[in-house]
Amino acid sequence: MASDTLATRAGAAAGRRRTLSSRAWLTILAVVVSVISVLPVLWMVTSSFKTRATVTDGNLIPREFTFDNFVYVFTEVPFGRYLWNSFLISAVITVAALFFHSMAAYALARLRFPGREKLFGAIFATLLVTAPVVLIPLFLVARELNLLDSYAGLIIPAIFNAFGIFLLRQFYLGLPKELEEAAVIDGCGHWRVYWNIVLPMSRPILSALAIFFFLANWNAFVWPLVATNDQDLTVVQLGIASFQTQYTSNWNYILAAATVAALPMLILFFVFQRQIVESVKTSGLK
Amino acid sequence: MSSVAAQEQRRATAAPARASAASKGPRLSRKHREWLAAGLFLAPDVLGLLVFVAIPMVLSIVLSFFQVSGFGSYEWIGLGNYRRMMDDPLFWDSMKITGLYVVVLVPVLFCVSLALGLLVKQKLPGMGIYRTALFLPYVISLVVVGVLWKFLLDEQTGAVNRAMRAAGFDGESWLGSPSLALGCVIAVMVWVMMGYYMIIFLAGLQEIPKEFYEAAKLDGAGPWTAFRTITWPLLRPTSFFVLLMSTVAAITGGLDLIFVLTNGGPANGTSLAIFYIYQQAFGFGEYGYASAMGSFLVLIMVLISAVIFKFTRGGRFDDGE
Numbered sequence: 297m298a299s300d301t302l303a304t305r306a307g308a309a310a311g312r313r314r315t316l317s318s319r320a321w322l323t324i325l326a327v328v329v330s331v332i333s334v335l336p337v338l339w340m341v342t343s344s345f346k347t348r349a350t351v352t353d354g355n356l357i358p359r360e361f362t363f364d365n366f367v368y369v370f371t372e373v374p375f376g377r378y379l380w381n382s383f384l385i386s387a388v389i390t391v392a393a394l395f396f397h398s399m400a401a402y403a404l405a406r407l408r409f410p411g412r413e414k415l416f417g418a419i420f421a422t423l424l425v426t427a428p429v430v431l432i433p434l435f436l437v438a439r440e441l442n443l444l445d446s447y448a449g450l451i452i453p454a455i456f457n458a459f460g461i462f463l464l465r466q467f468y469l470g471l472p473k474e475l476e477e478a479a480v481i482d483g484c485g486h487w488r489v490y491w492n493i494v495l496p497m498s499r500p501i502l503s504a505l506a507i508f509f510f511l512a513n514w515n516a517f518v519w520p521l522v523a524t525n526d527q528d529l530t531v532v533q534l535g536i537a538s539f540q541t542q543y544t545s546n547w548n549y550i551l552a553a554a555t556v557a558a559l560p561m562l563i564l565f566f567v568f569q570r571q572i573v574e575s576v577k578t579s580g581l582k
Numbered sequence: 583m584s585s586v587a588a589q590e591q592r593r594a595t596a597a598p599a600r601a602s603a604a605s606k607g608p609r610l611s612r613k614h615r616e617w618l619a620a621g622l623f624l625a626p627d628v629l630g631l632l633v634f635v636a637i638p639m640v641l642s643i644v645l646s647f648f649q650v651s652g653f654g655s656y657e658w659i660g661l662g663n664y665r666r667m668m669d670d671p672l673f674w675d676s677m678k679i680t681g682l683y684v685v686v687l688v689p690v691l692f693c694v695s696l697a698l699g700l701l702v703k704q705k706l707p708g709m710g711i712y713r714t715a716l717f718l719p720y721v722i723s724l725v726v727v728g729v730l731w732k733f734l735l736d737e738q739t740g741a742v743n744r745a746m747r748a749a750g751f752d753g754e755s756w757l758g759s760p761s762l763a764l765g766c767v768i769a770v771m772v773w774v775m776m777g778y779y780m781i782i783f784l785a786g787l788q789e790i791p792k793e794f795y796e797a798a799k800l801d802g803a804g805p806w807t808a809f810r811t812i813t814w815p816l817l818r819p820t821s822f823f824v825l826l827m828s829t830v831a832a833i834t835g836g837l838d839l840i841f842v843l844t845n846g847g848p849a850n851g852t853s854l855a856i857f858y859i860y861q862q863a864f865g866f867g868e869y870g871y872a873s874a875m876g877s878f879l880v881l882i883m884v885l886i887s888a889v890i891f892k893f894t895r896g897g898r899f900d901d902g903e
Contacts, residue, residue: 319704326701326708326709326712330712332773333715333716333776334715334718336731336734337729339734339741340733397627399623399624399626400624400627402623403619407619411615422636422639425638426830426835428834428860429834429879431636433642435863437641451664456631456634462781487619511721515722517723517724517838518843536726540729550733551733557726558722560627561723562718562721562722562723565718575780576781577781577784577785579782
């Protein structure tokens with residue numbers, strides 16, 4: 297017995313020594329990969345404050361600090377308009393998608409009706425259809441519906457995806473039944489149960505999904521590229537892509553534009569980091 | 583307790599009233615009202631998914647049998663588009679490039695993300711900061727990512743070549759040679775996506791009960807043995823998910839990055855199949871032909887997904903051994 301505990305203690309001490317040095321190595325590794333991850337982004341942001349002459353000087357910190365690039369981007373190009381378009385489109389898609397998806401998910405999780413599981417299976421199957429694959433027929437459908445070159449065309453097709461329905465349904469399956477049962481007994485219709493009870497209870501998951509949807513749509517490029525020609529409808533990602541081909545080597549302007557486009561998402565990420573990470577986690581687990 | 587009792591009482595008094603209301607006249611029964619509510623709740627999403635996802639999916643197969651010219655004139659040509667596809671060397675080149683891209687990107691991304699997941703699971707001081715740093719590139723759009731890396735990889739003035747020259751190497755023409763450019767696209771994709779899959783792996787790792795590791799430690803198992811016998815088998819659902827998602831994304835995604843970073847060049851070296859299909863459709867108006875190639879690509883994707891599914895047994899644990 298005695299020798300046994302002694303051996304364990306010695307083993308633990310050796311283990312501690314080993315973990316101490318391995319902890320140091322792991323920390324160094326974590327710092328290195330973090331720098332690789334962040335440095336390019338940091339480089340873009342600091343370079344956008346450099347002048348035309350120094351933008352490619354290879355220094356991280358600008359020697360001459362200037363805001364001229366940002367002034368140029370907003371005055372010579374309708375960049376404010378691009379930002380507004382992206383904001384408007386992303387916001388409307390997010391609100392509409394959360395509203396429709398939570399309604400559908402509530403019905404799929406909590407209401408009883410014939411064919412419910414089959415319908416859910418069919419909705420789930422649409423997850424396999426990725427956007428680029430249906431780009432061509434979607435374009436032709438949008439053309440038939442006169443949706444091209446309009447806000448409606450940028451917004452409506454982007455609302456519908458099974459991913460949100462799926463996550464919300466999982467969430468509603470886990471909610472306690474008692475509350476809504478009491479409400480139904482009190483004579484509330486299904487709409488009032490949804491609006492007054494279910495919706496307020498799903499605030500955490502709705503806020504996580506809201507950030508995710510907003511981010512995805514702010515960053516969207518391919519559908520706006522296909523669906524619009526009108527300068528007034530240009531979204532910010534499209535604006536940058538064409539700006540970049542026009543001003544090929546004026547990196548100071550290009551990077552200022554790119555920074556402006558990335559900044560809202562970076563801010564959103566720093567503020568709502570926890571929600572974003574949680575929504576990514578649930579998407580993987582379920 | 584008292585509220586439950588009150589509910590019971592209310593239920594008892596409400597039931598006969600409702601029954602009489604239902605029997606009286608045209609009012610819907612409770613069951614039918616629930617059906618109606620479900621129908622109304624589901625209508626917007628079901629209609630939207632039908633019009634903008636399901637119908638386009640079917641349409642893309644139908645279109646592949648048509649010659650589509652100009653604005654809305656369709657002519658049935660049977661397997662004509664598929665025959666043309668078989669004889670199109672540019673398409674097969676793009677398929678080869680896609681194959682190489684997927685075969686390199688998916689395993690590299692898988693290993694890097696898993697390693698990062700294992701790393702950030704450790705309890706080290708400042709781990710929250712490292713997680714944030716590693717996830718950060720994911721929130722930036724692929725367009726901005728493309729612009730940013732085009733700047734850094736520039737042959738003359740880019741920071742990457744400056745650093746290499748400072749370290750005594752020759753700079754490379756990163757985006758100027760076909761094979762290097764494809765390597766750059768892959769590396770940039772790994773850089774963007776590793777944080778996302780890291781978080782998914784982290785979630786999977788956190789699901790594994792700590793007791794297993796403690797028991798393994800008592801049995802004298804080292805970290806490698808613990809990984810092989812506990813982590814790897816119990817992580818199977820997550821691995822399956824990551825493998826499937828990243829493969830599908832690699833085959834059909836990345837258009838935005840290609841557009842900005844390389845535009846398919848140099849010498850079509852980064853012209854992935856999805857990029858070639860896009861060009862045929864929206865560059866040359868060959869909607870029918872592009873749909874045929876797209877349908878073929880989907881078929882390949884489904885086959886690969888099936889292989890992944892079989893290989894990982896759908897990510898389930900019960901392997902019947």
